[in-house]
Structures are given as structure tokens and as C-alpha cells.
Amino acid sequence: MKIIFKFTLLLLVVISMIQCKKDPATISMAGQWKMTDIHCDDGVSVTDVLGTEITQTYTYHGIEYNTVTTFTENPNNFSSTGTYTFEITTVFFGQSTTEEVEADAFLGSGEWSIDGDVFTQTFAGQVTEMAILELTGSKMRLRQDVDITLNGTHNTQTVFSTFEKQ
Numbered sequence: 001m002k003i004i005f006k007f008t009l010l011l012l013v014v015i016s017m018i019q020c021k022k023d024p025a026t027i028s029m030a031g032q033w034k035m036t037d038i039h040c041d042d043g044v045s046v047t048d049v050l051g052t053e054i055t056q057t058y059t060y061h062g063i064e065y066n067t068v069t070t071f072t073e074n075p076n077n078f079s080s081t082g083t084y085t086f087e088i089t090t091v092f093f094g095q096s097t098t099e100e101v102e103a104d105a106f107l108g109s110g111e112w113s114i115d116g117d118v119f120t121q122t123f124a125g126q127v128t129e130m131a132i133l134e135l136t137g138s139k140m141r142l143r144q145d146v147d148i149t150l151n152g153t154h155n156t157q158t159v160f161s162t163f164e165k166q
Contacts, residue, residue, distance in 0.1 A: 027135055028073065029112070035067040035084060035105070037162035047153045058157075060088040060101075067105040069163065071112060078121065079109035130161075138165045 043058035067082035082105045089098040110123035117132045119142055134141040144159040 027137055029071040029076075029114075030073045032068050032070050032166040033140060033163040034166055035062070035065045035069075035082075035161065036164050037065075038062040038084065038086065038159065040157045040159050043155070043157035045153050045155050056090055056092045058088055058090040060086045062086045063100070068166070069105070076112050077109060078112050080105040080107060133160075139163070140165075 039059075039061040041059050043060070045056045045058070047054045047056075062084050064085040065082075067080065067084045069078055069080040071078045083102055084105065085100055085102045087098060087100050089096060091097075106123055108123060110121055112122075113120045114132070114135075119130045119132050119135075119140075121128045121130075128144065130142040130144045132140070133143055140163045142161050142163075144161070146155065146157045146159060148155055
């Protein structure tokens with residue numbers, strides 16, 4: 001009897017959680033959202049030097065945030081201003097180096113959309129899709145899977161970012 005009761009209770013909790021989950025498309029994005037976190041724990045850069053692949057790993061996390069993104073609805077536009085500082089640790093040939101770097105926000109404006117659990121931004125012709133991990137009326141957590149080659153260097157990383165509505 002105890003097993004049936006526990007199973008029924010667990011089933012009710014799960015159903016309640018599913019029913020309480022809000023559709024991200026119904027949450028108002030209008031307003032200013034301040035970055036409160038950005039981090040990566042799995043960065044890898046691979047460069048081909050004369051036929052030999054050179055690998056460097058890295059992690060980073062934000063330490064100071066002065067970045068604000070303003071969203072409007074109908075039309076769905078955004079603009080970003082500010083900077084943030086992050087601490088990056090790289091490992092190259094077994095040697096670890098840590099430094100602080102100040103970065104600009106994606107300065108400028110563009111368009112945004114939400115389709116299910118995917119948040120899309122179009123900025124300067126570049127389309128970026130991010131998984132929505134959490135979206136409430138006051139907080140947004142995103143995950144971006146990056147896989148890009150620039151100037152002969154292949155980079156992969158998973159970037160997590162958090163924004164809070166002001």
C-alpha cells in the first residue's frame with residue numbers, strides 16, 4: 001500500500017510540474033535585461049600548423065557585468081550596450097595561464113524570436129540559436145553550442161549565459 005501511495009504522490013508531483021511549466025512564447029520579453037552570468041567549461045581550439053594539429057583548451061567565467069540588452073515586441077527587436085569582464089584559463093602544452101579580459105557586448109541591434117525552447121537572434125546578418133534553459137518574467141538562462149572555424153582555428157565550446165530583467 002505504501003508503494004502505491006508513493007507512486008501516486010510522485011505521479012501527481014510530476015503532472016503538477018508539467019502543467020505549471022510556462023510556454024516561453026507567452027512570456028513578455030519587452031524591457032531591459034542585464035547579463036548576470038556567462039561561462040564556458042569545455043572550450044577547445046584546434047589549429048593546423050604545418051600539418052600538425054595543435055590543441056588548446058580553455059574555460060572562462062564572467063566576473064563583472066555592465067551589459068544590458070533591451071527587447072521590444074511587435075516588432076521583436078533588441079539592442080545591446082556595455083561591456084563585461086571575464087577570467088579565462090587556457091591550457092596549452094600542459095601550461096595553464098589565467099587572465100582577465102574585457103569584452104564588448106554584441107553592440108548594436110537586431111531581431112529576436114522564440115520557437116519552442118529555441119531563442120534566435122539575428123545580428124548583422126548572423127543568425128544565432130540558443131537553447132532556453134529557463135525563461136520567466138524576470139530571468140532568462142541560455143545555452144549556446146558553438147562550433148566555428150576562424151582564420152584556420154576550429155573552436156568548440158558550450159556557452160551558458162544568464163540575464164535578469166530590470
